[in-house]
Amino acid sequence: MKFIHLIWSNLRRKKLRTGLTLLSILVAFVLFGILSSIKQALAGGISLEGANRLVVRQKVSIINSLPESYKARMERIPGVALAVHQTWFGGIYQDAKTFFMQNPVVPEEFLDMHPEFILSPEQKKAWLETRTGAIVGSKTADRFHWKIGDKIPIQSSIWAQTDGNRVWEFDIVGIYSGRDKNTDTTPLFFRYDYFEEARARAKGEVGWYTIRVKDSSQAADIAKKVDQEFENSPYETKTEPEGAFVQGWAKQVGNIALITASIMGAVFFTILLVTGNTMSQAVRERTGELGVLKAIGFSNTQVLGLVLAESCLVAVLGGVLGLGVAWLIASGGDPTGGMLPQFFFPRRDLLIGLGLSMALGFVTGIFPALSAMRLRVADALRRM
Amino acid sequence: MAGPINWLSQVASVTKFGLLSIPQRRGSVSAAVIGIAGVVAVLVGVLSIAAGFRKTMNASGAPDAAIVLRSGADSEMVSGFLRQDTRTIADAPGLARSDKGPLASAELFVIINLPKRSTGTDANVPLRGVEEEAFKVRDNFKMVEGRRFEPGKDEVIVGIGAAHQFAGLELGNKIKAGRYEWPVVGIFSAGGGTAESEIWTDASVLQGTYHRGDSFQSVYTKLSSPSSFQQFKDALTTDPRLNVKVLRQTDYYAEQSTAVTRLITTLGFLIASLMAVGAVFGALNTMYSAVSARTREIATLRALGFGSGSVVVSVLLESLVLALLGGVIGATVAYVAFNGFQTATMNFQSFSQVTFAFQVTRQLLIQGIVWATVIGMIGGLFPALRAASLPIAAALREL
Numbered sequence: 001m002k003f004i005h006l007i008w009s010n011l012r013r014k015k016l017r018t019g020l021t022l023l024s025i026l027v028a029f030v031l032f033g034i035l036s037s038i039k040q041a042l043a044g045g046i047s048l049e050g051a052n053r054l055v056v057r058q059k060v061s062i063i064n065s066l067p068e069s070y071k072a073r074m075e076r077i078p079g080v081a082l083a084v085h086q087t088w089f090g091g092i093y094q095d096a097k098t099f100f101m102q103n104p105v106v107p108e109e110f111l112d113m114h115p116e117f118i119l120s121p122e123q124k125k126a127w128l129e130t131r132t133g134a135i136v137g138s139k140t141a142d143r144f145h146w147k148i149g150d151k152i153p154i155q156s157s158i159w160a161q162t163d164g165n166r167v168w169e170f171d172i173v174g175i176y177s178g179r180d181k182n183t184d185t186t187p188l189f190f191r192y193d194y195f196e197e198a199r200a201r202a203k204g205e206v207g208w209y210t211i212r213v214k215d216s217s218q219a220a221d222i223a224k225k226v227d228q229e230f231e232n233s234p235y236e237t238k239t240e241p242e243g244a245f246v247q248g249w250a251k252q253v254g255n256i257a258l259i260t261a262s263i264m265g266a267v268f269f270t271i272l273l274v275t276g277n278t279m280s281q282a283v284r285e286r287t288g289e290l291g292v293l294k295a296i297g298f299s300n301t302q303v304l305g306l307v308l309a310e311s312c313l314v315a316v317l318g319g320v321l322g323l324g325v326a327w328l329i330a331s332g333g334d335p336t337g338g339m340l341p342q343f344f345f346p347r348r349d350l351l352i353g354l355g356l357s358m359a360l361g362f363v364t365g366i367f368p369a370l371s372a373m374r375l376r377v378a379d380a381l382r383r384m
Numbered sequence: 385m386a387g388p389i390n391w392l393s394q395v396a397s398v399t400k401f402g403l404l405s406i407p408q409r410r411g412s413v414s415a416a417v418i419g420i421a422g423v424v425a426v427l428v429g430v431l432s433i434a435a436g437f438r439k440t441m442n443a444s445g446a447p448d449a450a451i452v453l454r455s456g457a458d459s460e461m462v463s464g465f466l467r468q469d470t471r472t473i474a475d476a477p478g479l480a481r482s483d484k485g486p487l488a489s490a491e492l493f494v495i496i497n498l499p500k501r502s503t504g505t506d507a508n509v510p511l512r513g514v515e516e517e518a519f520k521v522r523d524n525f526k527m528v529e530g531r532r533f534e535p536g537k538d539e540v541i542v543g544i545g546a547a548h549q550f551a552g553l554e555l556g557n558k559i560k561a562g563r564y565e566w567p568v569v570g571i572f573s574a575g576g577g578t579a580e581s582e583i584w585t586d587a588s589v590l591q592g593t594y595h596r597g598d599s600f601q602s603v604y605t606k607l608s609s610p611s612s613f614q615q616f617k618d619a620l621t622t623d624p625r626l627n628v629k630v631l632r633q634t635d636y637y638a639e640q641s642t643a644v645t646r647l648i649t650t651l652g653f654l655i656a657s658l659m660a661v662g663a664v665f666g667a668l669n670t671m672y673s674a675v676s677a678r679t680r681e682i683a684t685l686r687a688l689g690f691g692s693g694s695v696v697v698s699v700l701l702e703s704l705v706l707a708l709l710g711g712v713i714g715a716t717v718a719y720v721a722f723n724g725f726q727t728a729t730m731n732f733q734s735f736s737q738v739t740f741a742f743q744v745t746r747q748l749l750i751q752g753i754v755w756a757t758v759i760g761m762i763g764g765l766f767p768a769l770r771a772a773s774l775p776i777a778a779a780l781r782e783l
Contacts, residue, residue, distance in 0.1 A: 263430075
C-alpha cells in the first residue's frame with residue numbers, strides 16, 4: 001500500500017497514454033455490459049419460479065390445443081398440486097408492431113400459480129368481480145398510459161366472437177408489478193370464462209398448461225406420468241420443466257450465447273493487445289529507473305509487484321467505469337424500442353465483468369513485470 | 385511554400401519516412417491494425433445476418449405472384465378459407481393458366497416440432513399441404529433428390545434448408561409427428577426462398593390428418609403478368625362472396641422480414657459503434673507514440689524548411705494506410721468466416737423456423753472499409769496536429 005503513490009505517479013507520467021488505454025478498456029467493458037444485456041433480453045427473458053413448475057403442451061406443436069378437461073385429469077396425478085391453463089390470444093392493440101402478449105386465464109388459480117405477479121388485494125377482488133376485467137403488467141400500462149377503469153379494445157387475429165366480431169373489449173381492473181427484476185411485466189391477462197363463452201369456435205380447448213408439483217425432486221417423474229396419462233389420446237402431450245421450455249424458445253431464435261461469446265472474444269482479444277502493448281512500452285521506457293529502484297534495495301518481487309499493480313490498476317479502473325456506464329445505458333431501457341422488453345444488466349454478469357477486468361490487468365501486466373523483475377541492475381543502469 | 389509539386393514531394397518523403405519506421409513499432413502498430421480489423425469484422429459479420437435473412441425473404445416472392453389471405457390476417461397462421469372460397473379465388477381474372485386450369489394452389493400450414501441439429505432442442509418446423517399447382521406457382525422449384533410425393537399418400541418432400549438444419553429429414557427417413565409417420569421421398573430447392581425451410585405434403589392428406597375438414601389457409605397464385613395484380617385484387621375484394629386480402633408476394637415477404645432485420649441491424653450498429661470508439665482510442669495511442677518517437681526527426685525536417693502542412697498530411701496518410709490495412713483484414717475475415725454460413729431462426733410472423741445463409745454483400749464490405757477509413761482519420765488527426773505544432777527549438781533540444 002505504501003507504494004500506491006509511486007504507482008500513481010508512474011501512471012501520470014504519460015497522462016495521454018494512460019488516458020487512452022483507460023478509455024479503450026472502458027469501452028471494452030461497456031460492450032461487455034451491453035452484450036450481456038442483449039443476451040439476457042434474448043435468452044433469459046422470463047423469471048422462473050424454480051424447479052417446481054412444469055409446462056405441458058401438445059406433443060406435435062404448441063400451436064395445437066389441449067382440452068380444458070385435462071386439468072382435472074392432471075390434478076388427479078399424485079404429486080401434482082395445481083394445473084392452470086393459458087391460451088394464445090394473438091391480439092393487436094392499435095398496430096401490429098406494438099406487440100405484447102394477452103392470454104385468457106382463470107384468475108384465482110392463475111395468481112396462485114404465479115406469485116411473481118404482484119397484484120393488490122383490492123385489484124384482485126375487482127378482477128374476480130368483473131367478467132370483462134383484465135390485469136396488465138406495469139410495463140405495458142406505462143407504455144400506453146393505461147389507468148384502472150380504462151376500456152381497451154384489442155383485435156384478435158385468431159379469435160372471433162360468436163357474432164363474428166374480432167374486436168374484444170377489456171376493462172382494466174388491475175396493474176400488476178413484477179416480484180423480481182426479470183419478471184415479464186408486459187402481458188395482459190383476462191378471464192377465461194368471458195373468453196370461453198364469447199368465442200365462436202374451439203370451445204373447451206386451451207393452449208397449454210402449467211403444473212406445480214408438490215416436491216420438486218419428483219418433477220421429472222411427474223412429467224413422465226403426465227405424458228403417459230395422455231398417451232394414445234388424440235391430444236398427446238409433452239411435459240418439461242419451465243426452464244427447459246423457456247430455453248427451448250430462446251434456442252429457436254438462434255444460438256445467442258455463441259454469437260455474443262464470439263463478439264466478446266473478438267473485443268477482448270483486441271483490448272488485450274492494445275493494453276499489453278502499452279504496458280510493455282511503459283516498462284521499456286523506464287528501464288533505467290527500475291534499475292535505480294533495484295540499486296537502492298527494492299527486491300525483485302517488489303519490482304514485479306509494482307509493474308503488475310500498475311497494469312491491474314488501469315484495467316480495474318477502466319473495467320469499473322465501463323461496467324458503470326453499461327449499467328447506466330442498460331437502465332435506460334430497451335434500445336430497439338419495444339422489441340427487447342427484458343433488457344437489463346444482470347448482476348451475475350456484473351461480477352463476471354469485474355473478474356474479467358482483474359484478469360485483463362494480470363495478463364497484460366505479467367510479461368512486462370517479469371522482464372522488469374529479471375532486469376539486472378548493471379545492464380539497466382548502463383542504458384540510462 | 386514553393387509550389388504544389390514541391391509540397392507533394394515533401395509529403396511523400398515524410399510519409400515514406402513514417403511508413404519505413406513501422407517495423408520498429410510492430411507492437412503498437414499491429415494492435416491498432418487488429419483493433420480496426422475487429423471492428424470491421426464484427427460490423428460486417430453481424431450485418432451479414434440481416435442481409436442473408438432479407439435475401440431469403442426477397443427470394444421467396446416474385447412480382448408476378450400473389451398470395452390471398454383472409455381479411456384481417458397478417459400471416460397464414462391465422463388465415464382460413466373453405467374449399468368453395470378457394471375455387472372462387474382461382475376463377476378470378478388475371479391469373480396465369482396451364483392446360484389444367486388457373487395457376488392457383490390452395491394451401492394449409494401446420495407446425496410440427498423437430499430437433500434442430502445445432503442445439504438438439506425442439507424447433508417449430510412448418511409442414512405445408514399444397515395442391516398440384518404449387519410446383520408451378522413458385523418459380524425455381526426443383527427436386528434435388530428423390531421424387532415428388534404422390535397425391536393422396538402420406539408422403540412428404542423436404543426443403544433443402546430444412547434438411548440441413550433439422551435432424552432426421554434425410555431421404556428415406558420417416559418423420560414422426562404425433563401419431564403419424566411421414567416417409568421422406570424427396571428433397572427440393574426453391575431458389576433460396578422460405579419454401580426451402582418447409583416440409584410439403586398433399587393438402588388433402590394433411591387436412592385429413594389434422595382434422596381440418598375441407599379448409600385451407602391461403603391461396604398462392606401466379607399472375608398472367610405483374611401488371612394484372614390490380615385486376616386480380618379488385619375482382620376478389622369486390623366479390624361479395626369473399627372477405628379476403630390480396631398481397632403481392634414480394635410485399636408479403638418484405639413485411640415479414642422487417643422486424644428481424646431491424647432488430648439485427650440496430651444491435652449490430654450499436655455493438656460496432658462502441659467497438660469503433662475503442663478502436664479510435666487504440667489508433668490514437670499508436671499514432672501519438674509514433675509522433676513522439678519521431679519528435680527529433682520531425683523537428684529537424686521542420687528546421688530544414690518542411691511545411692507544417694506536409695507533416696500533418698503525412699501523419700494522416702500513415703494512419704489511413706494502417707486503418708485501410710485493418711479494414712481489408714477485417715472484411716476478409718468476415719467474408720471467409722461468415723459468407724454462406726447456414727443457420728435458422730424464428731420468424732415470429734409465421735411462428736416457425738426460416739433457414740437462411742449469412743450474406744456478406746459487396747455493399748457491406750464497402751461499408752466496413754468506410755468505417756475503417758473514418759477510424760483512421762480520427763485516430764490520425766490529433767496526433768498529426770500535435771506533430772505540426774511542436775515547437776522546433778524545444779524539440780531539437782531533446783537531441
